[in-house]
Amino acid sequence: MKNEYDIIVVGAGPAGTTAARFAAEQGVSVLVLEKDRDVGYPVRCAEAINKRTADEFIKPNDKWISSHISKFSFISPNNSEVLIDFNSVQGYILERKIFDYELAKIASNAGAEIITKAYVNGLLLEGQKVSGVTAEYRGQQINIKSKIVIGADGTESRVGRWAGIKTHVHLKNMESCFQVTASNISVEPDTLYFYFGKNVSPGGYFWVFPKSCTTANIGLGISGLEGKEKSALAYLNDNLARLFPHASILTQVAGGVPCSITLEKITSNGIMLLGDAARQVNPLSGGGIASGMIGGRIAGIIAAEAIRKNKLDHIFTYEKAWYNERGKMHEVFNRLKEGIYSFTDEDFNKIMEKFQKVPLSKRTIGKLFRIALANKPSLLIDISKVFLV
Numbered sequence: 001m002k003n004e005y006d007i008i009v010v011g012a013g014p015a016g017t018t019a020a021r022f023a024a025e026q027g028v029s030v031l032v033l034e035k036d037r038d039v040g041y042p043v044r045c046a047e048a049i050n051k052r053t054a055d056e057f058i059k060p061n062d063k064w065i066s067s068h069i070s071k072f073s074f075i076s077p078n079n080s081e082v083l084i085d086f087n088s089v090q091g092y093i094l095e096r097k098i099f100d101y102e103l104a105k106i107a108s109n110a111g112a113e114i115i116t117k118a119y120v121n122g123l124l125l126e127g128q129k130v131s132g133v134t135a136e137y138r139g140q141q142i143n144i145k146s147k148i149v150i151g152a153d154g155t156e157s158r159v160g161r162w163a164g165i166k167t168h169v170h171l172k173n174m175e176s177c178f179q180v181t182a183s184n185i186s187v188e189p190d191t192l193y194f195y196f197g198k199n200v201s202p203g204g205y206f207w208v209f210p211k212s213c214t215t216a217n218i219g220l221g222i223s224g225l226e227g228k229e230k231s232a233l234a235y236l237n238d239n240l241a242r243l244f245p246h247a248s249i250l251t252q253v254a255g256g257v258p259c260s261i262t263l264e265k266i267t268s269n270g271i272m273l274l275g276d277a278a279r280q281v282n283p284l285s286g287g288g289i290a291s292g293m294i295g296g297r298i299a300g301i302i303a304a305e306a307i308r309k310n311k312l313d314h315i316f317t318y319e320k321a322w323y324n325e326r327g328k329m330h331e332v333f334n335r336l337k338e339g340i341y342s343f344t345d346e347d348f349n350k351i352m353e354k355f356q357k358v359p360l361s362k363r364t365i366g367k368l369f370r371i372a373l374a375n376k377p378s379l380l381i382d383i384s385k386v387f388l389v
């Protein structure tokens with residue numbers, strides 16, 4: 001490890017290593033610091049990603065794909081199930097331990113240096129400008145300088161706060177999640193299952209994402225406000241007892257997912273935030289792998305351009321670039337989320353009942369949303385406003 005780099009990335013999740021890769025590909029020097037011993041572990045994720053985005057970044061390989069998804073199943077509070085068959089692979093359930101590792105290898109092959117067990121505990125400042133990080137590494141406190149620091153340090157991000165960026169997410173939008181990987185169950189390995197209902201997962205959904213016919217990531221996210229009344233774990237236990245009473249539990253994870261729009265400010269002097277740290281998660285699905293990688297690509301390219309042009313102010317173009325590519329869409333998804341999660345159980349039952357009447361060959365996600373939105377015309381107006389801004 002040198003004591004100075006063009007760019008330091010804090011966190012070797014998918015967002016951080018993708019930013020490192022795209023910056024290093026432009027010939028600038030990049031260091032990634034990861035606090036954990038291993039890249040990609042521990043896994044706190046249900047591991048679903050859409051195929052289109054994943055394929056943009058990495059060649060599909062069964063060593064990091066557990067299952068190929070071509071169907072969605074929606075289960076209403078009264079237990080009626082509606083299936084959408086896309087007739088082609090739309091997504092993957094990853095083996096994230098390997099996937100994250102592969103992304104890190106790609107970044108490293110592009111020229112980025114990656115160091116694990118390096119805990120970043122502060123920022124170096126020159127006047128008002130961030131000029132590097134302080135870290136604990138092999139029992140020593142070290143200072144490493146850089147022209148730009150990229151904070152990709154996940155949901156609990158501290159880098160942004162250290163730089164004075166407001167990173168607070170309202171409790172309502174912080175989904176409280178609990179998940180197990182369960183075996184000795186029976187599921188269709190090509191189908192994602194989503195369950196809705198006040199007693200199932202209020203302000204969120206309960207998921208069963210299969211890794212094989214007999215193993216799945218099973219979990220839920222509930223709105224932080226709901227979690228004050230009854231915990232995510234308690235809801236999960238109820239659902240498991242009802243639906244998978246004989247499941248063996250192989251892993252258990254808990255975590256928060258910021259299901260909100262992106263932070264208002266994701267850059268400051270010498271600093272850029274991305275991935276969960278910037279709240280770049282899709283607020284409707286709670287998925288942050290793909291959007292974190294997209295944020296990583298944008299941030300990595302812009303950071304490298306700023307170095308190469310010797311014009312550090314260029315990093316401020318990242319906010320607009322992100323907004324145009326994804327941020328604006330996330331605002332729409334956020335409004336959809338707010339509308340959908342305000343539905344009563346009766347609303348959900350009615351929507352599913354209507355959707356069941358659509359012939360299987362004509363069912364699409366778009367049609368499902370149209371039926372859902374017909375229930376809440378005010379939401380449609382709200383969404384069209386977003387497109388008009």
Ligand SMILES: Cc1cc2nc3c(=O)[nH]c(=O)nc-3n(C[C@H](O)[C@H](O)[C@H](O)COP(=O)(O)OP(=O)(O)OC[C@H]3O[C@@H](n4cnc5c(N)ncnc54)[C@H](O)[C@@H]3O)c2cc1C
Pocket residue numbers: 010011012013014015016033034035036040044045046047048049118119120121152153154155177178179219253254255256257274275276277281286287288289290292
């Ligand atoms: C239960 C659950 C289920 C989920 N399911 C899905 C899903 O199915 N699909 C999906 O797309 N998303 C899912 N998500 C969200 C997804 O996991 C995240 O959005 C994604 O991992 C974000 O990537 P990231 O690179 O921004 O952050 P992370 O993957 O969290 O990586 C951040 C990295 O920074 C490191 N770090 C933090 N602080 C420091 C420090 N001070 N110094 C050095 N390193 C540091 C961490 O160790 C970590 O490796 C789920 C989340 C949860 C909790």
